[in-house]
Amino acid sequence: MTDQTPETPAPGRARQNEIYTEGIHDRVPSVPTDFAELEHRAKAAMSQRAWAYINGGAGEGSTMTANRRALDRWAIVPRVLRDVSQRSLSTELFGQRLPAPVLFSPVGAGGLVTRNADVHIGRAAAQLGVPYIFSNQGSAPMEDVAAAMDEVKPGAPRWFQMYWSTDDDLVDSFLRRAEAMGAGALAVTLDTTMLGWRPQDLNLGSLPFARAEGIAQYTCDPRFAKIVEQRIADAAAADGAESPKPSLGAIKTLFEIARNVPGSVLKNLVAKEPRTSVQTFLDIYSRPSLNWNDIAGLRDRTKLPIVLKGILHPDDARQAVDLGVDGIMVSNHGGRQIDGSIGSVDALVDVVEAVDGRAKILVDSGIHTGADVFKVLALGADAACIGRAHMYGLALAGVDGARDVVKNVIAELDLTLGLAGHTDVAALTPDALKQVR
Numbered sequence: 001m002t003d004q005t006p007e008t009p010a011p012g013r014a015r016q017n018e019i020y021t022e023g024i025h026d027r028v029p030s031v032p033t034d035f036a037e038l039e040h041r042a043k044a045a046m047s048q049r050a051w052a053y054i055n056g057g058a059g060e061g062s063t064m065t066a067n068r069r070a071l072d073r074w075a076i077v078p079r080v081l082r083d084v085s086q087r088s089l090s091t092e093l094f095g096q097r098l099p100a101p102v103l104f105s106p107v108g109a110g111g112l113v114t115r116n117a118d119v120h121i122g123r124a125a126a127q128l129g130v131p132y133i134f135s136n137q138g139s140a141p142m143e144d145v146a147a148a149m150d151e152v153k154p155g156a157p158r159w160f161q162m163y164w165s166t167d168d169d170l171v172d173s174f175l176r177r178a179e180a181m182g183a184g185a186l187a188v189t190l191d192t193t194m195l196g197w198r199p200q201d202l203n204l205g206s207l208p209f210a211r212a213e214g215i216a217q218y219t220c221d222p223r224f225a226k227i228v229e230q231r232i233a234d235a236a237a238a239d240g241a242e243s244p245k246p247s248l249g250a251i252k253t254l255f256e257i258a259r260n261v262p263g264s265v266l267k268n269l270v271a272k273e274p275r276t277s278v279q280t281f282l283d284i285y286s287r288p289s290l291n292w293n294d295i296a297g298l299r300d301r302t303k304l305p306i307v308l309k310g311i312l313h314p315d316d317a318r319q320a321v322d323l324g325v326d327g328i329m330v331s332n333h334g335g336r337q338i339d340g341s342i343g344s345v346d347a348l349v350d351v352v353e354a355v356d357g358r359a360k361i362l363v364d365s366g367i368h369t370g371a372d373v374f375k376v377l378a379l380g381a382d383a384a385c386i387g388r389a390h391m392y393g394l395a396l397a398g399v400d401g402a403r404d405v406v407k408n409v410i411a412e413l414d415l416t417l418g419l420a421g422h423t424d425v426a427a428l429t430p431d432a433l434k435q436v437r
Contacts, residue, residue, distance in 0.1 A: 010087055011100070012418070015411035030397035031404050035368040035389060038405065042392035049206045050112035054391050056200030059339025063332055067366025070343030074375050075436045079421030087417055088424045089410065091383060093360060094185050094305040094326060096157050099129045100410045101377060101425055104402075105334075105364050105387035106161040106187070108137030109214030111260065113395045116140050118216075120394060122149040124403035126156035128410070133159040133187055133385070136174070137214040137285075139260075146181040159185045161309065163192065164294065166284045173223040175302045183304055187329060188295070191310030193288040196337035211253055212260035212274065215281045219261050227284070228276050235276075296323050307362065312347040314354035327360035327382075334365045334387050345376060352380030370412025374420065378428040 009017060019029055032038045043051050057064040091101040104125045110117030118140040125132035126149040134142045142160060149156040160178035165171050178186060201207065208214050218224045257278055258268035268274045287294075298306055307327035308320050317328055330348045332341045344365040355361060363376045364385035373384040386406055393405030413425070422428060 010414050012411045012415035031393045031401045033408050038392050042395045045395045049204060052200035052204055053109055053112055053208055056198050057335040058196040058198055058337055062339050063341040064335035066343035067335055070345035071372050071375055073437055074433045076420050077434050082421045084418040084423055089414055096184050101383035102130050102410055103383055103385045104132040104390055105385040106133045106135035107387055107391050108135050109208035111139030111213045112208055118145045119148045120399045121402050123152050123399045126152035127403050131157040131159050133161050136161045136163040136217055138216055139214055140216050141220040142181050157184050159183055159187055161187045161189055163189055163285055164287045164290050166287045170223045173221055185305040185307050187307045187309045189309045191333050191337050193286050193290055209281055211256040212278050218281050219277050228273055228280050231276050231280055232272050312342055314350040317351040317354040321355055321358040330363040332365050348379055370409050371416050373413045374416045377425050378430055378432040
């Protein structure tokens with residue numbers, strides 16, 4: 001347990017002191033400290049397309065509601081008259097000691113919110129010393145994000161989220177790059193082998209990737225460049241029919257593509273590579289045939305710890321640990337893939353029992369506050385991941401906003417830990433909670 005003298009207050013008190021001291025000078029936080037107001041202000045700050053993509057869920061949004069209800073079914077039962085003057089939030093994940101059991105979740109197409117979104121989020125995470133899971137559908141290459149984090153704090157923890165492409169050589173290229181840029185783990189997303197039914201995007205006819213938003217990991221990849229080059233060559237060799245006249249909307253999209261891929265905008269407008277890159281991405285980014293045999297062979301392809309993201313059924317959790325994976329992320333993709341799915345925290349309880357300590361367990365989807373994090377830790381998770389909330393902070397105040405949203409979560413976790421009569425997140429058990437259906 002770390003010493004916490006009056007000169008070095010714990011994260012909760014330190015954050016409160018910081019905010020209240022600023023208040024003396026009539027300065028208020030750059031991001032709201034409660035999720036409802038944070039969400040409200042972020043909506044006003046974002047474009048319609050950005051809000052639809054970041055905030056939207058599958059179908060009628062019932063899975064997003066289920067995520068919150070699953071958390072609300074558990075109540076914290078405080079204990080009193082315990083010495084909680086010293087507390088520890090420290091945790092260990094795959095050989096890395098972290099100051100708190102909190103990670104920045106990957107969120108694709110962050111460029112909808114601000115250019116170079118992933119670089120800004122990486123800087124925010126590095127300032128806090130907690131991992132950022134780089135999005136496979138990021139708006140900046142993983143190498144650029146890693147370099148920005150290292151400028152803040154050399155060796156700042158980072159992971160890489162991978163969508164399994166239909167091209168195996170591209171998968172291997174991503175794996176090599178993730179290892180080279182210092183990833184501490186690989187999070188393989190399992191629940192997005194195809195896009196879910198997302199009405200907020202559909203009603204706008206808005207797919208960010210069709211405008212080259214969120215495909216930066218691909219457009220800078222040498223294997224992907226070879227695939228695009230071959231497609232252009234194949235098209236030139238074929239008997240091509242005359243292209244239809246483009247609409248005004250298509251011309252606008254072409255300008256957006258030209259702006260979102262590497263190189264000069266003017267050159268991109270006339271080059272074939274940008275448009276072919278978009279279509280190639282849409283064709284190969286994810287593999288609906290992904291199965292357990294692919295996962296079984298992954299250990300031979302990378303030295304990174306393997307975390308499977310998107311597991312909700314205890315039988316899948318058992319099979320994963322039987323294959324020797326290092327971690328499981330209990331997740332329903334923030335309610336973005338299936339309408340009417342089980343809430344992540346409802347699934348967590350059964351997954352923890354099935355895993356029985358044989359792998360690390362993380363959880364995301366619907367986790368907004370430090371009290372939420374306390375609950376999932378008590379239910380057996382090793383860490384929690386924060387998704388939409390840090391994107392809302394980014395929309396409001398850039399790097400500082402993304403950082404402060406997660407900083408507030410960590411501060412509230414620390415205060416909740418002490419006020420509930422506990423001193424170490426690693427020692428939390430379900431006895432700290434009561435189910436209140």
